[in-house]
Amino acid sequence: MNLALKDARYHIFKFISSTIGVSLLLMVVFVLGGIIRGVILDSSTVVVATNAHLWVVQKDWLGPFVEVSKLPEDYYHAIQSMHGVAEASPLVMAWDHIDHPPASSGLMMFMYRNARLGTQTMVEPYWFDMVRELRFLLIGYEADHIGGPPMIIAGRGIEASHYEVVADVKTGLRLGEMIRMRGFDYKVVGLTKNIVGFNADPVIYARLEDAQNILFEPDPNLLRNIRRRTGAQLSGAEAVAPRLAEPAMRKASSLSENLHMINAIAVRVEPGVSIEEVAAEIRHWKHLEVYTSARQVNIQLMGANRLILMQLSLFRLLLLIIAGVIIGLITYTFTLDKIKDIAVLKLLGTQTTRIYSMIIQQAVLMGLLGTVMGAMMEFAAEPYFPRRVTATLGDMAQMLVIITIISILASLVAVRRAMQVDPRLVLGT
Amino acid sequence: MEQAIETKKLVMTYGQGRTKVEALKGIDLAVKKGELLAIMGPSGSGKTTLLMILGLVTVPTSGELILDGDNIYKGGKRDFQRLRREKIGFIFQFSNLIPFLTAEENITLPMDLIGTSAGKAHARAAELLDYLEVTDRGAQLPEKLSGGERQRVAIARALANSPAMILADEPTASLDTDRGLSVMRMLRKVSTDHGTAILVVTHDERMIGEVDRVLQLVDGAVTSDESQSKNQIQGATKTAPNTVERSEQVAT
Numbered sequence: 001m002n003l004a005l006k007d008a009r010y011h012i013f014k015f016i017s018s019t020i021g022v023s024l025l026l027m028v029v030f031v032l033g034g035i036i037r038g039v040i041l042d043s044s045t046v047v048v049a050t051n052a053h054l055w056v057v058q059k060d061w062l063g064p065f066v067e068v069s070k071l072p073e074d075y076y077h078a079i080q081s082m083h084g085v086a087e088a089s090p091l092v093m094a095w096d097h098i099d100h101p102p103a104s105s106g107l108m109m110f111m112y113r114n115a116r117l118g119t120q121t122m123v124e125p126y127w128f129d130m131v132r133e134l135r136f137l138l139i140g141y142e143a144d145h146i147g148g149p150p151m152i153i154a155g156r157g158i159e160a161s162h163y164e165v166v167a168d169v170k171t172g173l174r175l176g177e178m179i180r181m182r183g184f185d186y187k188v189v190g191l192t193k194n195i196v197g198f199n200a201d202p203v204i205y206a207r208l209e210d211a212q213n214i215l216f217e218p219d220p221n222l223l224r225n226i227r228r229r230t231g232a233q234l235s236g237a238e239a240v241a242p243r244l245a246e247p248a249m250r251k252a253s254s255l256s257e258n259l260h261m262i263n264a265i266a267v268r269v270e271p272g273v274s275i276e277e278v279a280a281e282i283r284h285w286k287h288l289e290v291y292t293s294a295r296q297v298n299i300q301l302m303g304a305n306r307l308i309l310m311q312l313s314l315f316r317l318l319l320l321i322i323a324g325v326i327i328g329l330i331t332y333t334f335t336l337d338k339i340k341d342i343a344v345l346k347l348l349g350t351q352t353t354r355i356y357s358m359i360i361q362q363a364v365l366m367g368l369l370g371t372v373m374g375a376m377m378e379f380a381a382e383p384y385f386p387r388r389v390t391a392t393l394g395d396m397a398q399m400l401v402i403i404t405i406i407s408i409l410a411s412l413v414a415v416r417r418a419m420q421v422d423p424r425l426v427l428g429t
Numbered sequence: 430m431e432q433a434i435e436t437k438k439l440v441m442t443y444g445q446g447r448t449k450v451e452a453l454k455g456i457d458l459a460v461k462k463g464e465l466l467a468i469m470g471p472s473g474s475g476k477t478t479l480l481m482i483l484g485l486v487t488v489p490t491s492g493e494l495i496l497d498g499d500n501i502y503k504g505g506k507r508d509f510q511r512l513r514r515e516k517i518g519f520i521f522q523f524s525n526l527i528p529f530l531t532a533e534e535n536i537t538l539p540m541d542l543i544g545t546s547a548g549k550a551h552a553r554a555a556e557l558l559d560y561l562e563v564t565d566r567g568a569q570l571p572e573k574l575s576g577g578e579r580q581r582v583a584i585a586r587a588l589a590n591s592p593a594m595i596l597a598d599e600p601t602a603s604l605d606t607d608r609g610l611s612v613m614r615m616l617r618k619v620s621t622d623h624g625t626a627i628l629v630v631t632h633d634e635r636m637i638g639e640v641d642r643v644l645q646l647v648d649g650a651v652t653s654d655e656s657q658s659k660n661q662i663q664g665a666t667k668t669a670p671n672t673v674e675r676s677e678q679v680a681t
Contacts, residue, residue, distance in 0.1 A: 001534065001538065001541045006530055006534065007529040009529070010528065010529030010570070011529070340525070341528065341529075344521075347484070347519055348513065348519065348538065348539055348586075349510045349512070349513035349515075350510070350514075351510065354542075422486075423486050426521055427480055427481055
């Protein structure tokens, strides 16, 4: 006869309502875990999606996702020809923006207003005004090389040589929509999902040359200004070396127009070849730095997102402690309600371990049910969060173990109270 | 007849020095199997203390307690919980059934505690429910039972493990006269049919007609220990309904 279940069945409303309370708290714990996982996924998505073993960048730079490394485009041919390299792909990647107000659903507006309300004493006027710019991470890749969009959920990949892009759904862009970047119109031909930079800005993919044009082509007015200044500086040289002035002027102009720069080279190593050995070989070139994909993710995760991860983890720990305290308090009040029954049970000769087990079982049952309910609620709520929130069944399984331990510890106060119950309580009254 | 319980010079003192109170002053008591004994006395006479000692929830300052031939305080440390499970049944003033268990589960609980199989416990519970004339109330929670039904279920619970002794603490105090008498007759029947010694602590003099013996306690000492003849018992039983009628007439 399971006394814990019988008691829970009898006090079903109290038990369920308490369990719902616990589950709501645990849902927040799951959400925090989901946010942490979301940050981790955001920090690794592009690296993982690129499916490269190594990332080659400019010497002393931390990689294309956190710092603006610049390399001549043709370097990738040299790396491609190295022993053990299966594929080397030149990539351009940088944050950019277009004038395109973010999509604002009713829920999003509610969240915005809530955030605005919650921060109005913390910011200056207009700091929290809704922006009109859509920020994104632009990635340019060479056709038929790694680094392009990993999975198209709608539309198609880029097929034309120019003026087509694939955007993540988070941009709010629609299939067929035209967007203007640096004076040219680009058509959205495909959509991806959950492909974002480490700061959760969505990714837009373009052909390498288009991306170079967008990111590196100077403004025409600026270009004219540079040419004029260069000409003025070389005009003095004409008197000294007349034959050199003309070609020097042409060279200077072409240098200012050189678009053939890239930010990184993604490298896949041939099967059976040591990644570290290939990386060491590339490092022999004094002006290049190489990171493995794991290290690249590590730089983003622990470089850019370290503090927020620690903060969220600490908050999650605090919530778990609070959940434990609440389970303890509920179990304690349940036990107080049963003092007389416990006295009767003791008088009837019920083994003390069985009485204590009843209390502990109820706490654990509440914790486990609360965990499952909390996880279910979190799973249902995930799509409505503005940033990626991803909890898994594995998180739930882990939480079931943690909450079991917490529930047992939390019920010890109630057990201690039950230990103090004197069976004489029900005699002589 | 064989003794179910026997005490020798039971002494119980509380406190020390000037605050010392002698609750029991050398109680000698022997109750045979199948005997129904009423313990009476004014408040503070030591009834509850005696009940607690007999129920193995309090250890006396000195004296002996022999339960079903077993000298409890002789020898090594005893497992009082186990002895209570196996040898003693309890009935309380307010029945004190476990509220979250059905009537049948309340009865099977003591059997469950000593490891009786579920099937046997269920059969025994059904038998006891039938015996105590609450056959169809087994599936009900205590809150759905009347006061009299609750006490019958409490008696069934006390009987579940066929104990050597049942201790009843004011079992009729919360009942009206009719139901009180009905419970006492039930206890009478149980003691006769099962050979169980039943000790009833009561203030209710209307019920003493049902018992074999009345033990009077005053200031921790036995002032009288009187057996009642069968005629007295039967006479008292017969007069009881008249007593009820008279009280009802007065009330109206």
